[in-house]
Structures are given as structure tokens and as C-alpha cells.
Amino acid sequence: MFKLKLSVLLVCLSIFSSICFAQVSSIQNIQARKIQSLNGKWNYIIDPYENGYYDYRHQPYDQSKTATGGFFDDKEQKDKSELIEYNFDGSPQMNVPGDWNSQSEKLELYEGTIWLRRKFDAQPQKGKRYFVYFGAVNYEAHVYLNGKKIGTHKGGFTPFQFEVTGKLKAGSNSIVVKADNTRKPDEIPTVNTDWWNYGGITRDVYLAELPEHFISDYKLQLEKGSNNSLSFSLKLADAFAGQEVSLTIPELNLKKDYKTDSEGKISEVFIWNNLSLWSPESPKLYTVNIKSANENIEDKIGFRTIEVKGDSILLNGKSVFFRGISMHDENPLLQGRLRSQGDMRMMLQWAKDLNCNYIRLAHYPHNEEMMRLADEMGLLVWAEVPVYWTISWENPVTYANAKQQLTDLISRDKNRASVVVWSIGNETPLSAPRLSFMSNLAETARSLDDTRLVAAALEVHRESNTMILNDPLGEKIDLVSFNEYAGWYFGSSPSEILKYDFNIKYNKPVVITEFGGDALGGFHADENTRWSEEYQEALYKNQLTMLSKIPALRGIIPWILTDFRSPRRQHPVYQNFWNRKGLMSETGKKKKAYFVLKNFYDQMQEKYK
Known part of the structure; x- marks a missing residue:
């Protein structure tokens, strides 16, 4: 019986995972890319009844083709007879990244929805791809660009991003985030914890400009149990074959040249002796460069092994x-x-x-x-x-x-x-x-x-x-x-x-x-x-x-x-x-x-x- 339930559970998991958590995997080492910081002062509106998300029938504004009133529209009154029941420009500001609990006394114990908005300038270029990247938003985030929803994310401590290529305007843009830190029994974590439930956009926000076939992920580390066998893998954001990529560690005089396969990937294990291993006593880091025709990503990476043998680490x-x-x-x-x-x-x-x-x-x-x-x-x-x-x-x-x-x-x-x-x-x-x-x-x-x-x-x-x-x-x-x-x-x-x-x-x-x-x-x-x-x-x-x-x-x-x-x-x-x-x-x-x-x-x- 339990095995049957488990098999049904695993099938359901795959279905629900694709429905609820579909997003591009977070971009590796976003700080090394061409980024525009969206940190700073954001206007905010406290919305305990979620009036900016639901109409009076409790239907989401962002799922209606006719209803108006959603705060994400970020409207400005253009006619004196027009009814708009919110105004970001006249609302207070908070620092992003930052939790709202520590920035306003009346929000110290607040749990619920707050809308945050920032205006920024952009000059999108042809042949480039653009992503809005969040280091973390606690807990559920609905993100809108120029009044259009670009995505939803759950999880208060992990990064996520949404592609906005073709959605950015040349000149002024408005990004609005509905952040909700309400504790719920079916979430991770659940309702009962022993730490402060800090709400808001708690980590950095960036607008990233990337080439069409950009490097979305890479890994460089020692193989399990080896002190000289290096494993390098990389993947592009799409299945683009033939992209030339080089891996360089100048201090080691190491340079490797590759071309991506039909899936836009690279994978190799190779021997490199005389590595200085990382440890708390000697935290050795090597400058690593990963270069393609359009990107040059720099990272600092250490190499070490960790394993269990019997009762020893x-x-x-x-x-x-x-x-x-x-x-x-x-x-x-x-x-x-x-x-x-x-x-x-x-x-x-x-x-x-x-x-x-x-x-x-x-x-x-x-x-x-x-x-x-x-x-x-x-x-x-x-x-x-x-x-x-x-x-x-x-x-x-x-x-x-x-x-x-x-x-x-x-x-x-x-x-x-x-x-x-x-x-x-x-x-x-x-x-x-x-x-x-x-x-x-x-x-x-x-x-x-x-x-x-x-x-x-x-x-x-x-x-x-x-x-x-x-x-x-x-x-x-x-x-x-x-x-x-x-x-x-x-x-x-x-x-x-x-x-x-x-x-x-x-x-x-x-x-x-x-x-x-x-x-x-x-x-x-x-x-x-x-x-x-x-x-x-x-x-x-x-x-x-x-x-x-x-x-x-x-x-x-x-x-x-x-x-x-x-x-x-x-x-x-x-x-x-x-x-x-x-x-x-x-x-x-x-x-x-x-x-x-x-x-x-x-x-x-x-x-x-």
C-alpha cells in the first residue's frame, strides 16, 4: 500500500512541479554579468486585504481582461474625474534590499501583502536578452513589469529571475512586486518557526543584460575522492551547438578550449596536479575565467575534498x-x-x-x-x-x-x-x-x-x-x-x-x-x-x-x-x-x-x- 502511495505521489510531484515552479534555473554568478542594480528606495503600499490584487468578488485583477484596479498597473491620474484608489508616488519608501519589519515600527510584526514599486531607465539593445533577477523575496512574490505580469515565485531565501526581453521599454520602466510573507501550513517553512518572519525584498535586485547564447550555469570542482581530477561542466541557456568556450586559471597556467554540443553543454574530467587545496587553515582561492565569444565571467574557486570514512570526516x-x-x-x-x-x-x-x-x-x-x-x-x-x-x-x-x-x-x-x-x-x-x-x-x-x-x-x-x-x-x-x-x-x-x-x-x-x-x-x-x-x-x-x-x-x-x-x-x-x-x-x-x-x-x- 505504501509503495503504491509513493508511486502516485512521485507522479503527482512531477506534475505539480512543472505547474507551480516552472522557471529558468537561476543564473550562475549573476554578479559577474553585465547588471544594472535596482536596489535603493522603493515606494510601498501596505495591503492587508489584498485590494490591489483581488476585486470585490475576490477575483485576481491580473487574470481578468476587463477588470481594472490592480496596483501593479501603477497608474497615474490623468483626469480629475478618474478614480484610482492607490498612488505609489505619494506612498512611503523603504530600502531594497531590506525587510519591512525593521524599517517601520508599525510593520514590525506585520505578516501579509506589501506592494513595492521602483521606476528605472533602460535602453534595451537588439540581439541582447534581459532578465530581472531577485536574490530573495520573502515569501511569495508576484512580479510585474510595466503593468504586465512576468512571473510568480515561492520560497523566501533562494534566487529567481524572469526574462523580460521584448518587454522593456526604452526609457522609463516600472517594476512592481507583490510580496507576501504570510505563513501557511503547506509551505516551506510551515507556520511554526523560531525566527523572525522578515518580509519583503530582502536581497539584491538586478536587471541583467546577456548575449543571446549566454552561459547560464557552470561547475568546476574536484571529483569525489580525488585531489587532482577536476570536473568542469557548463551549459548555455539554450541548446546552441558550436559555441567556443575557454576555461582559464592563470595561476596554474591552465587553459582549456571547448565547443558546446548539440544541447549547448560542455562536460569534461581532466587531471591537473600541484593544486593547492582549500582548507580553513589555508583558504586558497584561484581566479577562474570562463570566456565565450560574448562573455568573460570571472570567479574565485577553491578546490578541496570532503568525505566520510567509518566514523571520521x-x-x-x-x-x-x-x-x-x-x-x-x-x-x-x-x-x-x-x-x-x-x-x-x-x-x-x-x-x-x-x-x-x-x-x-x-x-x-x-x-x-x-x-x-x-x-x-x-x-x-x-x-x-x-x-x-x-x-x-x-x-x-x-x-x-x-x-x-x-x-x-x-x-x-x-x-x-x-x-x-x-x-x-x-x-x-x-x-x-x-x-x-x-x-x-x-x-x-x-x-x-x-x-x-x-x-x-x-x-x-x-x-x-x-x-x-x-x-x-x-x-x-x-x-x-x-x-x-x-x-x-x-x-x-x-x-x-x-x-x-x-x-x-x-x-x-x-x-x-x-x-x-x-x-x-x-x-x-x-x-x-x-x-x-x-x-x-x-x-x-x-x-x-x-x-x-x-x-x-x-x-x-x-x-x-x-x-x-x-x-x-x-x-x-x-x-x-x-x-x-x-x-x-x-x-x-x-x-x-x-x-x-x-x-x-x-x-x-x-x-x-
Whole structure:
């Protein structure tokens, strides 16, 4: 019966995927193309009733040939008797990229629709193709150019673009985005999360000008298990044969010439010795040029291997211990998403100061710039999609959405040496439908990229003083990676942590993906007083003692680097809409537990030299 349901599900998935998520795969390395930034001040209209999308019969304006009134028309009153019930020019402005919650006090907790509009000039040229590219819009985006709909996208953290060739006007153009961050039970993530639901156009927006037969995607990396076998693949946006393409790495005196096949693709594996391999200790990046008749794309790419052997994780063939920390895409010092490279570099440097070699970018894809900075600064990355807690496991459309977000993440970041783990989810409860859903995601990740590890943050269950990990998904992933909160969500004091041991079913490397407890920065008491820095400090000391007893322990990723905002955290004194599990406060001050973890990481660095 279950096999029958699964086969029906997979058929439905293919159907729903083509209907709901049809779009050109995001363009690789958009920053290296000819782009016009559409960032800056956008006018916005708050629309909680969606009056700008539906008429009074609740029919969408953009599906009617006769109805008028949609905000996307961006009309200006030309006659004094004309009725228009909106006006972008007279509306307030917000910064793009940027979330709306941090830019207006009345929008801090707003969930719903906001319309954003920007006018820009363009001079489209014959023989060129044009795309409007969004780094991310949370969550559902309807995009209109000069009053005409150009596409819809779901997913709050992955890039997308729509072709506007032939739709741009010479001179002034109007782009309107209907952004809706409403939480819904069948979406990814679902209604229940533990982070702030920042709405809006949260990442860069570009207008890209590309040649007719442009390079849409490329990949250059070491083959699995090899330190000198390079795999290069490329595809054009169309099936154009005979396009001459060269791959050059000047520092290596490497130059390869190719012609695209009948599908507009190139694929080759070749040997190149004397590569300097990328690692946290030596984050070597090579300047790579990919050139065609009409494009010259530059990237910086590092080469390294990552694999599991028995209960060890091998980076470039050498055993490594993940000295990790988790973080959200949020600036604790200034409300809102990380705004700039400076913000991101600050967060990554804080992780480096803690002596981390590894970061978990939870619980959704972070900005592409974070991966590039991790490449540069030497931090291994766990990259994750927001399959979080209780998902609609049996809904084919929900699965198609999750699969698309995973595909987009891997497509975007596959050339980043820092990314060593694709995570398919966090704390998902056991059930047969969930196992099928998650197993299919694991297979998708491997089919798209077999050179990295596939993992998920699993849950444990307890019997007396034993934490048991026997999740059947453990068979499908590379790490025994799980969250546990001894001393905080179970156990009445830090001292009780030492009573626990583990029963782990799988002979794989163990990576603890979360542990921790809350502390209000600056609140001091004894170690048995909840919310105090001393409680968190004692919790960390005893957690590290307990976890060190696991023979296969190969990494820990405590929760979390800094305090972060969450509507779930409502205690008026100790939380006030903040999750206080950070090792640093919202002011950037280090709590006492920070130094416990820093000392442990210093010891582990010496051990794994």
C-alpha cells in the first residue's frame, strides 16, 4: 500500500512541479554579468486585504481582461474625474534590499501583502536578452513589469529571475512586486518557526543584460575522492551547438578550449596536479575565467575534498573536527536581515574569534555573499533548506516546493569550496510519510552534487537517562547529526547533564547540530538559576564533558552565536521577543559560556593538528 502511495505521489510531484515552479534555473554568478542594480528606495503600499490584487468578488485583477484596479498597473491620474484608489508616488519608501519589519515600527510584526514599486531607465539593445533577477523575496512574490505580469515565485531565501526581453521599454520602466510573507501550513517553512518572519525584498535586485547564447550555469570542482581530477561542466541557456568556450586559471597556467554540443553543454574530467587545496587553515582561492565569444565571467574557486570514512570526516584526506557554531541571517546590533558585506563579515569574524572552523547557516539558505566570504575567510559551511519541524509530508506540492528550494540552493552554491554539507531539514518528527519525503530530498541532493555530505539535524528520544538516536533517516545521510538540549528542555539543572549517555545506532561520524540554553546577558546568579550567565556557563561545561564521551564525536555546532529575535520568546523580563541562547548578547557582548567553548575549541585544534 505504501509503495503504491509513493508511486502516485512521485507522479503527482512531477506534475505539480512543472505547474507551480516552472522557471529558468537561476543564473550562475549573476554578479559577474553585465547588471544594472535596482536596489535603493522603493515606494510601498501596505495591503492587508489584498485590494490591489483581488476585486470585490475576490477575483485576481491580473487574470481578468476587463477588470481594472490592480496596483501593479501603477497608474497615474490623468483626469480629475478618474478614480484610482492607490498612488505609489505619494506612498512611503523603504530600502531594497531590506525587510519591512525593521524599517517601520508599525510593520514590525506585520505578516501579509506589501506592494513595492521602483521606476528605472533602460535602453534595451537588439540581439541582447534581459532578465530581472531577485536574490530573495520573502515569501511569495508576484512580479510585474510595466503593468504586465512576468512571473510568480515561492520560497523566501533562494534566487529567481524572469526574462523580460521584448518587454522593456526604452526609457522609463516600472517594476512592481507583490510580496507576501504570510505563513501557511503547506509551505516551506510551515507556520511554526523560531525566527523572525522578515518580509519583503530582502536581497539584491538586478536587471541583467546577456548575449543571446549566454552561459547560464557552470561547475568546476574536484571529483569525489580525488585531489587532482577536476570536473568542469557548463551549459548555455539554450541548446546552441558550436559555441567556443575557454576555461582559464592563470595561476596554474591552465587553459582549456571547448565547443558546446548539440544541447549547448560542455562536460569534461581532466587531471591537473600541484593544486593547492582549500582548507580553513589555508583558504586558497584561484581566479577562474570562463570566456565565450560574448562573455568573460570571472570567479574565485577553491578546490578541496570532503568525505566520510567509518566514523571520521576527512577534509583533503585528513581527519577533521568541526569546531562549529550556528547563526541566523540577522544582525543582532541592528534589527533586520544582514544588510551588507560588512554585516556578514562581522558575523563570520565573530565565529573566527571563537576559533570556529565551521558554521551552520540555519535554518534556510543565507545570502550568497556569506558563502563567498566563508570561502575567503576559511570557514566550512553547513547549508540548509527550511524543512523545519512539522511539514505537510503528504502534500505533493509541498514536496515540490522543498525540492525546488534545495535544487536552487545547490545550483547557487555548488562552486563554493566552503560548503561541505547540504542539510535537508531540522528536527522533523518520525513518520513513514516524513521518511519518504526526507529520503527523496537526500536522493535529490546526491543526484545534483555527489561531492559533498548530505545531512539533517535529527532529534533524539529519551529512555530514562539514555538519549537514543535510531531515526531511520540515519541510513540515508552521511552524518549522525542531531540536536539535544539536556540541561535546558529536559533536566532541572546543569549538573543533571552528566547523568545522560547515548545509544547511537549508526557507525558514522557524530556531529551535534544543536545544544545550549538561554542566558540574559549581564544577568548573574548561581549556576542553578535559569536565565543567568552562570547557568549557561555550567550547562556548556557539563555538555562538553558529556559529549566528549561519544567515541565517534567529530563535531559540535552549539546553538547559537548571538541572541536573535523570535516572536515565540515572550517572557517580558528575560526574553522580550529574543531567543537568548546566544553566546553573545544583542549588543555583541560575550557571555561567560563563550569562553568555555573557546577553551574547548583551542584544545580540539591542538588535538587535530
